[in-house]
Amino acid sequence: MNINYIKYTIHYNTVMIKSIHVENFLCFKDATIDLEGAKGEAVPYALIYGENGSGKTNLLQSVRFLRASLDSYLSKWADRGPGAPDSAGFTMQTLHSEYSRIGSDGPMGLRFVFRINGRDAEYSMRVSKEGLIGEDLVYILNGRRAALFSISDERMDIGKVFKGKYLEDMRYECSKYWGFHSLLSIVSKGTADIKRGFIEDNVAPELMEVLDYINGLVLFFPNARLRPQNPLMNPRGGQWPSELDPVMDALADAMNDFFCGLYSDVEGVRYLKNKGPRYTEYELVFDKRIEGKTVVIPISRESSGTQRLVDEFYYILVCVHGGVVVVDEMDSGVHDVLMMEVFDEIRGCMRGQLIATTHNTVLLQNSDPRNTFIIDLDGEGCRAIRSIRSITKTQKCNNNTKRYLEGDLGGIPIVGYLGLSEVADEFFSKAEGAADGL
Numbered sequence: 493m494n495i496n497y498i499k500y501t502i503h504y505n506t507v508m509i510k511s512i513h514v515e516n517f518l519c520f521k522d523a524t525i526d527l528e529g530a531k532g533e534a535v536p537y538a539l540i541y542g543e544n545g546s547g548k549t550n551l552l553q554s555v556r557f558l559r560a561s562l563d564s565y566l567s568k569w570a571d572r573g574p575g576a577p578d579s580a581g582f583t584m585q586t587l588h589s590e591y592s593r594i595g596s597d598g599p600m601g602l603r604f605v606f607r608i609n610g611r612d613a614e615y616s617m618r619v620s621k622e623g624l625i626g627e628d629l630v631y632i633l634n635g636r637r638a639a640l641f642s643i644s645d646e647r648m649d650i651g652k653v654f655k656g657k658y659l660e661d662m663r664y665e666c667s668k669y670w671g672f673h674s675l676l677s678i679v680s681k682g683t684a685d686i687k688r689g690f691i692e693d694n695v696a697p698e699l700m701e702v703l704d705y706i707n708g709l710v711l712f713f714p715n716a717r718l719r720p721q722n723p724l725m726n727p728r729g730g731q732w733p734s735e736l737d738p739v740m741d742a743l744a745d746a747m748n749d750f751f752c753g754l755y756s757d758v759e760g761v762r763y764l765k766n767k768g769p770r771y772t773e774y775e776l777v778f779d780k781r782i783e784g785k786t787v788v789i790p791i792s793r794e795s796s797g798t799q800r801l802v803d804e805f806y807y808i809l810v811c812v813h814g815g816v817v818v819v820d821e822m823d824s825g826v827h828d829v830l831m832m833e834v835f836d837e838i839r840g841c842m843r844g845q846l847i848a849t850t851h852n853t854v855l856l857q858n859s860d861p862r863n864t865f866i867i868d869l870d871g872e873g874c875r876a877i878r879s880i881r882s883i884t885k886t887q888k889c890n891n892n893t894k895r896y897l898e899g900d901l902g903g904i905p906i907v908g909y910l911g912l913s914e915v916a917d918e919f920f921s922k923a924e925g926a927a928d929g930l
Contacts, residue, residue: 508534515601542867
């Protein structure tokens with residue numbers, strides 16, 4: 493367990509995602525979600541709606557792809573022993589095979605625009621089955637907007653961001669590894685083992701700024717194969733390094749304040765701990781009033797909705813505190829009204845950015861139409877991502893929940909004739925006949 497990484501995740505800076513563009517990525521041939529708000533800034537939150545299978549999760553997977561690409565070179569040196577992450581030993585070729593659109597002949601493309609302290613940084617990648625074939629970063633250099641680097645099979649323009657002997661070292665590293673790994677990934681691994689003073693003298697601070705901000709993106713995908721090793725992101729139970737006792741005690745106090753205010757029958761939230769010389773084993777429990785008595789309930793015995801809120805709790809704190817958080821299926825298992833109360837509280841005090849998929853139509857009542865997006869899927873399987881504001885003129889008095897459910901905004905299932913009775917009868921007729929012949 494990387495204690496330095498866990499400490500790093502507690503600190504966040506002012507950065508937001510302003511737009512995401514993907515080509516030949518999962519189910520998308522060519523799509524953009526535009527998160528630009530007023531005065532060129534990014535919207536503080538984005539709620540993404542659409543029918544099942546429309547691509548909501550796939551759209552958020554683009555940010556997961558970005559984070560994974562940053563770790564690919566680091567994975568060359570990852571521990572292959574027990575507990576090693578499932579990303580150990582992957583390359584850009586691996587990512588292409590996992591994320592490219594099935595049936596596509598062209599390369600996969602991703603472009604992200606980040607709003608960093610009032611300025612735009614644009615990072616783009618082009619990936620084929622052979623690996624990375626293009627990588628570019630446009631940001632600020634010496635006070636002016638410029639291409640910090642541009643790399644392809646034909647060129648390697650990195651002289652603006654590295655100096656002296658380190659520029660030679662990076663050209664050598666790129667000649668060996670670029671394509672299998674991105675430049676940002678190579679820089680991320682290389683600078684982790686170098687004194688900060690050397691980096692300040694030989695690497696453009698603007699490059700490190702972008703790298704730090706991308707590293708700070710926080711993602712929650714409930715259907716991930718493995719639970720995070722970081723105990724802040726895995727608050728139900730497990731073990732944490734003993735040095736983190738004060739941090740996790742602070743998390744327990746925060747959960748206690750949150751859930752005692754949210755549920756009328758909760759009297760306390762705390763950790764049961766078994767301290768060892770190096771690690772502390774922990775289990776989250778709720779003290780609840782049941783039939784007039786206080787009962788200790790392990791988190792494993794709590795409702796699926798409460799478990800989901802526990803899982804998401806740290807992510808909620810992050811976006812309120814100032815970080816960028818991407819959450820898939822934000823409302824799964826949580827009562828609509830309860831989720832609306834939580835979201836309204838988040839929205840009222842958020843200093844960062846929250847990008848989330850949801851099916852909770854109650855949230856449409858109070859969400860800003862400019863920050864609410866619909867992925868619409870037509871009969872040909874073509875997808876369009878639009879904000880409610882851009883779909884149709886909307887006023888504060890409009891009931892967008894009603895308009896969405898009635899199909900005025902798109903993004904809802906169009907169900908044909910199911911004939912479920914006939915389907916059931918035919919199945920059991922065939923199954924019984926087949927069973928008789930066994």
